Amino acid sequence: MNEGVAVPHHHGGKKTVHTGLVGCGFSASFHYHAISKVYGTDVRVVGVYSRNQQAAQRFATDRGIGAFSTLEELLDAVEIVHICTPPVTHEPFSIAALRHDKYVICEKPLTGYFGDGSPDFHGDRFPKQAALDAALASVERILDAEAGSRGRLLYAENWIYAPAIQKEREILQKTGGQILWIHGEESHSGSHSEEYAFWKFCGGGVLIGKGCHPLTAALYLKRVEGQTRLGRPIRPKTVTARTHAITRLPSFVDQGHIRCDYHDIDDFCMIHIEFDDGMIATVFASDIVLGGVHNWLEVCANNHRTICNINPNTAMMTYNPREEYFRDIYVVEKIGTKQGWAFTSPDEDWMTGYPQEMEAFYRTVAYGDPLDSDSRLAADAISTIYSAYVSAEQQGKAIAVRTFE
Numbered sequence: 001m002n003e004g005v006a007v008p009h010h011h012g013g014k015k016t017v018h019t020g021l022v023g024c025g026f027s028a029s030f031h032y033h034a035i036s037k038v039y040g041t042d043v044r045v046v047g048v049y050s051r052n053q054q055a056a057q058r059f060a061t062d063r064g065i066g067a068f069s070t071l072e073e074l075l076d077a078v079e080i081v082h083i084c085t086p087p088v089t090h091e092p093f094s095i096a097a098l099r100h101d102k103y104v105i106c107e108k109p110l111t112g113y114f115g116d117g118s119p120d121f122h123g124d125r126f127p128k129q130a131a132l133d134a135a136l137a138s139v140e141r142i143l144d145a146e147a148g149s150r151g152r153l154l155y156a157e158n159w160i161y162a163p164a165i166q167k168e169r170e171i172l173q174k175t176g177g178q179i180l181w182i183h184g185e186e187s188h189s190g191s192h193s194e195e196y197a198f199w200k201f202c203g204g205g206v207l208i209g210k211g212c213h214p215l216t217a218a219l220y221l222k223r224v225e226g227q228t229r230l231g232r233p234i235r236p237k238t239v240t241a242r243t244h245a246i247t248r249l250p251s252f253v254d255q256g257h258i259r260c261d262y263h264d265i266d267d268f269c270m271i272h273i274e275f276d277d278g279m280i281a282t283v284f285a286s287d288i289v290l291g292g293v294h295n296w297l298e299v300c301a302n303n304h305r306t307i308c309n310i311n312p313n314t315a316m317m318t319y320n321p322r323e324e325y326f327r328d329i330y331v332v333e334k335i336g337t338k339q340g341w342a343f344t345s346p347d348e349d350w351m352t353g354y355p356q357e358m359e360a361f362y363r364t365v366a367y368g369d370p371l372d373s374d375s376r377l378a379a380d381a382i383s384t385i386y387s388a389y390v391s392a393e394q395q396g397k398a399i400a401v402r403t404f405e
Contacts, residue, residue, distance in 0.1 A: 112203025
């Protein structure tokens with residue numbers, strides 16, 4: 001453990017935190033933009049590290065920050081680090097940072113199973129119990145590193161901080177409602193990432209890549225309910241699931257609107273979670289839905305019902321008679337066309353919780369504010385996801401979900 005750990009200090013009435021980024025791709029750009037919106041803490045972005053030194057230098061030059069040649073040099077210069085790399089690297093980078101007593105903001109998913117390293121590895125042809133065992137072992141290593149660190153892992157699940165989800169948290173806490181059923185979905189027409197086609201890079205397909213969002217929000221709200229009503233979190237108990245690879249079927253007809261070049265991953269899933277209080281959640285995720293991102297969560301409680309429309313939402317609607325009129329106007333993610341009616345988002349980042357997430361994380365680091373999205377929530381999500389893959393392999397058999405204390 002590094003005994004020279006830095007601590008936030010005051011600057012102009014705010015505490016100053018020095019931060020850095022690991023990775024320099026799309027996720028890192030997104031994080032850098034979200035950091036710029038943090039207002040309660042004086043955040044100094046020191047620099048970036050990537051194994052691709054040329055790309056890191058370009059990223060740094062464009063933003064006026066430093067480019068570090070080693071991870072250790074970056075860690076020595078910061079109190080907090082953002083892990084914005086492919087999921088296969090999340091464990092080693094997170095553990096390295098925690099061993100340096102740093103706070104870690106880790107992108108989702110926390111970790112996973114990325115194959116056996118053989119050149120002919122294929123996501124359709126291995127026992128999913130092996131994936132579950134390996135993923136849980138990875139989770140244990142990360143939790144052990146956190147337990148021995150003066151830092152902490154902050155899990156970057158933006159759905160937790162979306163305004164609609166946080167409003168439902170308030171409703172649960174103030175009314176003492178009991179959640180009977182949660183129903184949610186994240187779907188669209190396919191990821192932009194070239195690596196999101198191979199299990200060995202992503203740890204799975206749509207179940208982990210998109211299903212993690214509504215699933216983790218459901219786990220979070222049941223945690224909130226349990227802490228409010230029972231004085232303890234309500235945790236997942238069993239999961240049943242089915243997964244499909246629709247666009248890899250010989251019968252699929254490609255008309256150019258839906259991504260269909262996946263190598264060995266699922267593009268549709270449905271999962272059913274039973275919690276330790278007997279109540280349930282159902283989650284759908286897919287890469288086969290046109291018309292933009294479809295993100296929502298419905299909560300059916302014993303004293304209220306809430307529909308959280310994260311994306312699309314009706315904060316703003318526009319009608320555009322000609323595509324070219326909106327050529328230079330951002331409408332909403334993955335809409336496909338700007339002509340006709342659209343649910344135009346005036347601030348998509350805010351509706352999906354990204355700036356609130358970063359604000360909350362930096363308040364945790366600087367001022368010790370409570371943390372909603374922590375390592376235990378991330379661990380429960382990973383355990384549920386890979387148990388769901390085991391269930392799907394067994395045609396929907398109920399599988400017990402291991403939770404971490």
